[in-house]
Amino acid sequence: MHGLRKWLVSLLAVVGIGIMAYSGYQIFTTIHERDVSKKTNQQITDRVVTTRPSPTEADRDDPDPSPETAETLPGETAPIGVDFSYLQEICGDVIAWIYSEDTKINYPVVLSADNADYLHRLIDGTTNAAGTLFMDCRNTGDFSDENSIIYGHHMKDGSMFAGIELYDSQAYYDAHPVMYILTPAGDYKLELFSGMLVSADDDTVYTTELTVEEAGKRMEASDFRSDVQLREGDRFVTLSTCAYSFNSARYVVTGVLRPLT
Numbered sequence: 001m002h003g004l005r006k007w008l009v010s011l012l013a014v015v016g017i018g019i020m021a022y023s024g025y026q027i028f029t030t031i032h033e034r035d036v037s038k039k040t041n042q043q044i045t046d047r048v049v050t051t052r053p054s055p056t057e058a059d060r061d062d063p064d065p066s067p068e069t070a071e072t073l074p075g076e077t078a079p080i081g082v083d084f085s086y087l088q089e090i091c092g093d094v095i096a097w098i099y100s101e102d103t104k105i106n107y108p109v110v111l112s113a114d115n116a117d118y119l120h121r122l123i124d125g126t127t128n129a130a131g132t133l134f135m136d137c138r139n140t141g142d143f144s145d146e147n148s149i150i151y152g153h154h155m156k157d158g159s160m161f162a163g164i165e166l167y168d169s170q171a172y173y174d175a176h177p178v179m180y181i182l183t184p185a186g187d188y189k190l191e192l193f194s195g196m197l198v199s200a201d202d203d204t205v206y207t208t209e210l211t212v213e214e215a216g217k218r219m220e221a222s223d224f225r226s227d228v229q230l231r232e233g234d235r236f237v238t239l240s241t242c243a244y245s246f247n248s249a250r251y252v253v254t255g256v257l258r259p260l261t
Contacts, residue, residue, distance in 0.1 A: 037130035038159065040122050044090065045106060048083040049097070076260050078180040078187040080106075088184075091123035095141045098133065098150065098190075098239075100179040103163050109133045109150055109181075111141040119153075130155055138208050142185065143257060147210035147236045154242040154251075161241035165251040167195030173224035179255065181237065190237055190255035193228035194218035200248040210236050218254050228256060 082097045093110040100106070110118050110132050118132040135141060136149040152161030166172040179190040196218065198205045204214070212230050219226070235257045243249040 036126065037122060037128050038157075040124060040126065040128075041107060041159075044087070044108070044123070048087045049106070050081045050083075052077055052079055052081055054079070076189070078182055078189070078260055080180070080182070082182045084184040091125075093118075094123060095135060095183065096143075097182045098179060099182070100163070100176055103176060104159050105161070105163055105179065107133050107152075107160070109135055111135040111137065111139065113137055115151070129153075130160055133160065136206070136208070143181070143183065143188070143235060143237070145208045145235070147208050147238055147254075149206060149208070149238045149240060151240050161239065164195075164239055164241045164253050165243055167192070167253050168197070168223040168251070170224045173226065177226065181257070187260045189258045189260055191226075191228045191258055192253055192255040193226045193230070194222040194252075194254040195224055196221050196252060197223075197243055197245055198250050198252055199246075200250050202250075205238065205250075205252055206240075210238075215254065215256070230256060 078099070079101060080097075080099050084094070084097075087094050087097075087108060091108070091110060093112050094108050095111045096109040098105060098107060098109055108123055110123060111134065112118065115134065115137050118134040120127060120129055120131050122128045122130070123132050131153050133150055133152040136151070139145050139148045152164070154160070154162045154165065156162070167176075173192065173195065177192055179192065181188045181190055193215070200206075205218075212232055212234060215230050215234070215236055219228075219230070237255050237257060239253045239255075240250050241252075243251040
């Protein structure tokens with residue numbers, strides 16, 4: 001009996017050491033992949049992104065456009081530029097770059113035939129838990145759909161789309177009311193008007209069809225208030241990331257695209 005007890009104690013000790021070793025390996029892997037993702041994205045950003053000078057009011061053709069003429073914002077440019085030629089040499093699936101000033105959101109966006117392709121893969125092909133921001137495979141990729149959906153992981157270090165959930169605060173929205181989406185064909189300002197917690201299976205949110213009326217409902221349900229004006233013919237972008245308020249929770253932010261000259 002004494003020998004059996006001693007054997008069980010030894011077995012439990014071995015199991016405990018194994019569990020600790022596995023947990024340590026998991027922690028190491030997570031930290032390592034996070035560092036690799038950060039380093040890779042920074043290297044790509046340093047190579048392809050340039051900062052543009054801020055235009056003065058005198059540089060604008062129409063510094064205060066009326067709603068009728070604001071479909072394209074005259075004289076306004078995105079605060080950054082992107083070398084898409086080089087970027088697409090790295091990854092032919094790159095379709096856009098999304099940028100939010102004074103935040104960590106400053107990443108390429110890809111599109112492939114399967115939404116799982118970039119869930120755990122960087123644009124250079126490296127397997128990585130952080131993945132890459134990607135557009136829904138149902139979208140055309142040129143932002144011509146009524147609603148283009150872009151997904152990104154909610155990383156614990158605040159990278160990727162973790163910052164999306166911060167839009168549950170009015171103060172955060174007031175500090176970051178717009179983002180910029182740059183594409184090989186042209187640039188856009190994304191005027192944000194809705195942030196809300198939803199379920200991953202909400203078909204009214206995860207759809208490529210979005211009327212102005214439905215967009216208005218999102219604005220009414222938003223965690224923040226905005227004065228963005230919605231008009232017939234507007235095109236929208238929905239940004240989605242994981243949330244942890246309930247099982248399969250997602251936080252989504254929706255904005256209207258305004259082409260820049």
